[in-house]
Amino acid sequence: MRPAVLLGVLSIAVGGVAAWGKQGHMAVGFVAMQFLGPKASSFVKESLGDEYHESLANAADWADTIRGQARYKWSSELHFMDAHDNPLHGNCNVDVARDTVGGRTLLNAITNYTLRVQDENLSDNQRQEALKFLDHFIGDIGQPLHLEEYKRGANDVHAKCDGETKKLHAIWDTGLIEVMLNAHYDGPDDTEAWASDLAKSIKNGIYTTSAPGWISCSSTTQPVRRRGQLDELEVLAGRNTIAPLACPWGWAAESNAYCCSIVFSYGEDDDLCTGGYYDHAISVINEQVAKQGYRLAAWLNVIFDGSPIAFADGPTAGVLVEQSL
Numbered sequence: 001m002r003p004a005v006l007l008g009v010l011s012i013a014v015g016g017v018a019a020w021g022k023q024g025h026m027a028v029g030f031v032a033m034q035f036l037g038p039k040a041s042s043f044v045k046e047s048l049g050d051e052y053h054e055s056l057a058n059a060a061d062w063a064d065t066i067r068g069q070a071r072y073k074w075s076s077e078l079h080f081m082d083a084h085d086n087p088l089h090g091n092c093n094v095d096v097a098r099d100t101v102g103g104r105t106l107l108n109a110i111t112n113y114t115l116r117v118q119d120e121n122l123s124d125n126q127r128q129e130a131l132k133f134l135d136h137f138i139g140d141i142g143q144p145l146h147l148e149e150y151k152r153g154a155n156d157v158h159a160k161c162d163g164e165t166k167k168l169h170a171i172w173d174t175g176l177i178e179v180m181l182n183a184h185y186d187g188p189d190d191t192e193a194w195a196s197d198l199a200k201s202i203k204n205g206i207y208t209t210s211a212p213g214w215i216s217c218s219s220t221t222q223p224v225r226r227r228g229q230l231d232e233l234e235v236l237a238g239r240n241t242i243a244p245l246a247c248p249w250g251w252a253a254e255s256n257a258y259c260c261s262i263v264f265s266y267g268e269d270d271d272l273c274t275g276g277y278y279d280h281a282i283s284v285i286n287e288q289v290a291k292q293g294y295r296l297a298a299w300l301n302v303i304f305d306g307s308p309i310a311f312a313d314g315p316t317a318g319v320l321v322e323q324s325l
Contacts, residue, residue, distance in 0.1 A: 021174035028139035029057035030195030031293025037310020063136035078109035082149035092260035107244035142292035
C-alpha cells in the first residue's frame with residue numbers, strides 16, 4: 001500500500017556541490033531508458049514530452065541547471081549526503097543517525113520524490129518535477145564523493161588530471177569521463193554511444209551476471225531501520241517526518257566504500273587521468289553509471305509496473321528476491 005506521508009519540496013539552505021557532469025548524468029538516463037517497463041516508459045514519455053524529447057537522458061542534468069535560480073536554491077544540499085567517516089585511514093561507512101541529521105540529504109530527497117512521482121493528486125508539472133529530481137538524484141548516489149564529508153566531498157582536495165591541477169571532486173565528476181570519451185569515443189558529446197555500450201554490457205556482456213544483484217533490493221517503500229526501529233527524521237519546519245528508504249541507503253554505503261578502495265588511493269605526484277589509477281577509477285565509474293541507470297529503471301518499474309524487471313528481453317527476466325539491508 002502506498003505510504004500516506006506526502007511531502008512538498010525539501011526546504012533547505014544553499015550549499016553543496018555538483019555531481020557527475022552532464023555526460024555522466026545523461027548516460028545514466030540513456031541506460032535507464034533501455035530497461036523501462038511499458039507503464040514506466042509511458043509515464044516517462046508523457047511526463048517529459050517534447051521539451052525533453054521523451055527521454056530521461058535529456059532531463060538528467062535539469063536538477064544541476066536550476067540550482068543557481070533563486071526559486072530552487074533550496075535544492076542544493078539535496079545532491080549529497082556527508083558521511084562523517086575517515087577515508088584517509090581506511091574507515092568508510094555511512095550511518096543513519098550520524099549522517100542524516102536534519103534530513104536535508106540526498107537519501108531523504110530520493111524518498112520524498114519517490115512518493116511525489118506516484119501521487120496522482122499532484123499536478124502533471126509537480127510529478128514531472130519529481131521525476132526529474134529522481135532521474136538526477138539516483139545518478140548522484142553512484143558518485144562516491146557525494147557520500148563523503150571529507151574536505152567537502154574532496155572539493156578542497158586537489159590533484160593532477162592530464163597534467164592540470166583540478167579539484168578531486170571535479171576529476172571524478174567529469175575529468176576521468178572526458179578522458180575516456182576522448183580516447184574511446186568521439187569526444188564529450190558522444191555520450192549516447194558510451195551509454196549504449198553500457199546498456200549492451202548489462203544485456204549481454206561484462207555486467208550481465210552482476211546486474212541482478214544491483215536491483216535485488218528494489219523496495220520503494222521500506223524505510224531504513226536503526227536498532228530495530230524506524231528512524232523518522234524531520235525535514236520540514238512543520239511536523240512532517242520522513243525516513244530514508246532502505247535500498248538507496250544500501251546504494252549509498254556501496255558508493256561510499258569506493259572512497260577507501262580507490263578515490264583517495266594515489267600518491268602526491270600521481271596524474272589520476274593516466275596509468276593504473278585511471279584504469280581502476282574509470283572501471284568503477286563505468287560500472288557505477290551502468291548500475292545507477294539500471295537501478296533508475298528498476299525503481300520506476302516498481303512504481304509503475306509493479307516489478308523491477310518489466311521487460312521481455314533483459315538478462316534477468318524472472319522474479320528477483322528483495323533483500324533487506
